[in-house]
Amino acid sequence: MSVMWTVKVVGLGVVAFSLSVELLWRLLRRLKPPATLNEVLFFPSEVACMEHIFSPASPNSCCCPLPHGVETSFTHLLRFILSASSSLDLCLFSFSNMDLCRAVLYLYRRKITVRVLVDKEYSVITGSQVGALRKAGICVRNVGRYVHMHHKFALVDGRRLITGSLNWTLAAVQCNSENVLVTEEPRLVQPFVREFCRLWADNDPSQNVPFSDQNVAHN
């Protein structure tokens, strides 16, 4: 009888152990957060028509001679930008790419909050799309405090970072060897959010004396 009870006790112990392990394992799997977005795009991108990105309902509406419906690094980049549902913050050295400008204007018309920081000198070069953004009503601030404001990053909804070596120009997209990282890793995204806020506040024309005037005042 004693042996039987011992066997039962050990058996029950094993069952309890197995059940608890299984339970904890399932619980941990359920608690595990979904994989964070981390992607890299390389350029140059294949030259193709982007109409299917902007008019997905009528992808054949364009009759330009470029290949249609092709997925490239650039279409991926455009899709990441167009995924904004509440805000888009841009901090760009140069901005002359017309498809990227079209994407920004598209979002702005759909009531997405768009804020743009640009390098003061490069915002007025030939082909710059900064004038088109301002004309549409988008708030654009010049950064003139540095030799170059050389960033090229975008923050989508304050939680998705798009950054890399790629300037927002046609040549960079089509002709250069470039990279773009897309990440939602908070330890990478949050410093960029803070940097954007800092630059945005520092370059508020209604609050700040222009840097050139500050220099005069200090000298």
Next chain:
Amino acid sequence: MSVMWTVKVVGLGVVAFSLSVELLWRLLRRLKPPATLNEVLFFPSEVACMEHIFSPASPNSCCCPLPHGVETSFTHLLRFILSASSSLDLCLFSFSNMDLCRAVLYLYRRKITVRVLVDKEYSVITGSQVGALRKAGICVRNVGRYVHMHHKFALVDGRRLITGSLNWTLAAVQCNSENVLVTEEPRLVQPFVREFCRLWADNDPSQNVPFSDQNVAHN
């Protein structure tokens, strides 16, 4: 007796359950990988003497007029590069910063495998350090296939990625608003490892016909 045994069985079951949960929890905590490195550095960096980075044993050996022993974004960047223990792969648009060059030469003298890819056009501009690297014996390959090889990334030991908007020049470090991401996230690092290997193989002068000659051959 039967009641006593039931109490004992239930008690043992509870003890076994608690022990197994505790055991599994400790095991999982031990198995949990350490937090992946993800850091962002912003520039311009404070101008300071870098001697304490290269000569930590005698930090006061330099008598230049710059501030000494100061930790800046640039010292962090140098430390990340100098942390290489087996290899350093560089893929750089422009490389004229003498402290960064010193760091690369320092590693090369300590038998770290160094490979460098540079933009063909920018490798010969005034102040370029590419000649100094070649003179020391480091294998440098020109990339001439694109309008610009515009990358600015480093791979430390094939598992740590350093990339961003920052060109490896003095002006970028001291005068521009720039960013550098440092990450060991495999989904960001591995694409750059593959891109480096692709560019390295594509630009092997002993294996490949120069691109200009390829063009002639195809026309």
